[in-house]
Amino acid sequence: MFKRILWASVAAAFLSGLAVSSAAAETTLERIKRDGVVQVGFANEKPYSFKQPDGSLAGVDYELARAAFAKLGVPKVEGVAVKFSALIPGLKAGHFDAIAAGLFIRPSRCAEIAFAEPHIQIADAVTVRKGNPKNIHSYDDVLKNPDIKIGTQQGSASRKDFERLGIPESQLVSFQDFPEVFFALKSGRVDLTTSTIFAANETVAADGGTSVERAAPFTLPVFDGKPSINYLGFGFRPDDQDLVAQFNDALRSIKGTPEYDAILAKYAITAADIPSPDVKLADICKE
Amino acid sequence: MRDLLAWVPLLLEGLLQTLLLFVIVLALGFSLGIVIGLARLSRLRLVRYSASAFVELFRGVSLYVTLFWLYFAAPFLGLRLSVWQASVIGCALTHAAYSSEYIRAAVLSIPASQHEAAVALGMTSLQRLQYVVLPQALVALLPLMGNEFVMLLKGTSVVSLIGLADLTEQAHSVIVSTYQPVPVLLVVLLTYFVLAQALIRLMRRMEGRFGGWKLRAPGEST
Numbered sequence: 001m002f003k004r005i006l007w008a009s010v011a012a013a014f015l016s017g018l019a020v021s022s023a024a025a026e027t028t029l030e031r032i033k034r035d036g037v038v039q040v041g042f043a044n045e046k047p048y049s050f051k052q053p054d055g056s057l058a059g060v061d062y063e064l065a066r067a068a069f070a071k072l073g074v075p076k077v078e079g080v081a082v083k084f085s086a087l088i089p090g091l092k093a094g095h096f097d098a099i100a101a102g103l104f105i106r107p108s109r110c111a112e113i114a115f116a117e118p119h120i121q122i123a124d125a126v127t128v129r130k131g132n133p134k135n136i137h138s139y140d141d142v143l144k145n146p147d148i149k150i151g152t153q154q155g156s157a158s159r160k161d162f163e164r165l166g167i168p169e170s171q172l173v174s175f176q177d178f179p180e181v182f183f184a185l186k187s188g189r190v191d192l193t194t195s196t197i198f199a200a201n202e203t204v205a206a207d208g209g210t211s212v213e214r215a216a217p218f219t220l221p222v223f224d225g226k227p228s229i230n231y232l233g234f235g236f237r238p239d240d241q242d243l244v245a246q247f248n249d250a251l252r253s254i255k256g257t258p259e260y261d262a263i264l265a266k267y268a269i270t271a272a273d274i275p276s277p278d279v280k281l282a283d284i285c286k287e
Numbered sequence: 288m289r290d291l292l293a294w295v296p297l298l299l300e301g302l303l304q305t306l307l308l309f310v311i312v313l314a315l316g317f318s319l320g321i322v323i324g325l326a327r328l329s330r331l332r333l334v335r336y337s338a339s340a341f342v343e344l345f346r347g348v349s350l351y352v353t354l355f356w357l358y359f360a361a362p363f364l365g366l367r368l369s370v371w372q373a374s375v376i377g378c379a380l381t382h383a384a385y386s387s388e389y390i391r392a393a394v395l396s397i398p399a400s401q402h403e404a405a406v407a408l409g410m411t412s413l414q415r416l417q418y419v420v421l422p423q424a425l426v427a428l429l430p431l432m433g434n435e436f437v438m439l440l441k442g443t444s445v446v447s448l449i450g451l452a453d454l455t456e457q458a459h460s461v462i463v464s465t466y467q468p469v470p471v472l473l474v475v476l477l478t479y480f481v482l483a484q485a486l487i488r489l490m491r492r493m494e495g496r497f498g499g500w501k502l503r504a505p506g507e508s509t
Contacts, residue, residue: 183468
């Protein structure tokens with residue numbers, strides 16, 4: 001019996017094949033064109049990229065990525081699920097070749113990865129419990145009342161905004177994933193959450209208006225004279241500049257096609273949510 | 288409720304992955320655990336110390352951190368593992384470290400007189416291990432390992448944090464889309480509970496079956 005277990009384990013160890021990565025001579029772009037397959041990292045978040053009951057992916061980022069990669073001659077886009085905070089580490093570790101997860105373009109992230117030009121712009125929305133029991137209408141209200149807790153997602157861009165607003169660490173509560181932040185709000189563990197308008201509407205609708213609502217009115221913060229608008233971008237490894245350039249061209253060329261409009265319409269994204277061509281990645285990346 | 292039913296196949300797929308991971312990790316981890324456990328009893332100091340270092344390392348580091356290292360940090364050292372490989376290796380190494388301690392204790396529980404008798408019969412050290420020590424040690428282990436196996440079964444859910452589509456991760460996908468955490472988590476809770484109960488019962492049956500043999504073992508009851 002002992003022998004059999006030992007041999008089985010040796011065989012299994014062999015079969016699981018410790019694939020040691022070799023320094024590939026070809027670029028990511030060449031590889032995905034040759035294979036016809038590209039892997040994208042996603043964080044299971046509506047409406048960007050999420051799983052459907054049959055296990056396949058849907059979402060505005062996933063579908064736009066698929067349309068753009070098809071244009072590049074890469075017909076198949078596979079999703080690799082990771083937690084939100086592992087999107088950038090996963091890309092850098094080579095577990096996937098692009099991020100299609102509604103990632104905001106932020107200067108700190110530009111230093112780590114290469115972004116495509118922004119494909120969606122969206123303002124923040126603040127969600128609170130029904131009836132806004134703590135009467136929250138701005139971040140000044142949060143600063144005035146230390147009892148107010150804000151729920152955030154680990155690795156979230158909003159964290160930096162709160163820091164700039166001077167909101168102390170003691171008022172921030174971190175969660176692994178976006179849905180958990182919302183459940184924390186519903187169960188009273190936190191008093192407000194910020195998210196994009198998309199996600200806020202989505203969750204308020206799913207809740208059926210029974211326990212949460214968007215805080216209205218809410219004065220959004222202004223940084224350096226600019227209202228805080230989030231720009232969504234697809235992420236790539238900094239070495240893959242050729243891929244980024246071609247992806248940008250592909251994304252630009254599908255704009256306005258019926259397929260592109262259909263994808264946006266499916267997720268209730270309007271023309272106002274699409275950044276004008278004057279909005280440049282380089283400016284958003286500037287600190 | 289109806290829209291939740293649409294997600295049942297995805298949850299079943301996750302369940303299958305959880306069971307598959309459990310069985311592979313159990314086989315690999317337990318076998319490695321036997322080797323490490325025996326190595327800790329070796330007469331060679333180097334072998335003994337290396338085995339101790341292995342055990343202390345993987346007992347001392349959380350499985351979550353081990354998995355993160357294997358999946359996100361190892362590629363920078365030239366080792367790119369798939370999410371499955373990283374999960375299997377991480378869980379198996381951790382499980383081996385824990386189970387090796389039980390194995391060591393079980394081997395030590397075998398009376399010295401049996402070693403002496405086996406030597407007197409002219410058995411080589413490998414034969415002693417194969418025919419005298421391990422058959423009895425493994426039986427003595429059964430009640431102890433039941434606990435450990437249940438911990439392993441539930442513990443595999445940590446792999447969802449690096450994205451392996453096990454039961455926990457798929458449940459998370461369902462929650463993301465349906466915004467109904469309570470019924471989904473209830474299903475997950477019941478599933479793990481039922482699996483753990485089935486495993487406990489299986490282990491008890493094995494104890495009953497092989498434990499009886501132990502009573503007839505020489506040197507214990509005559």
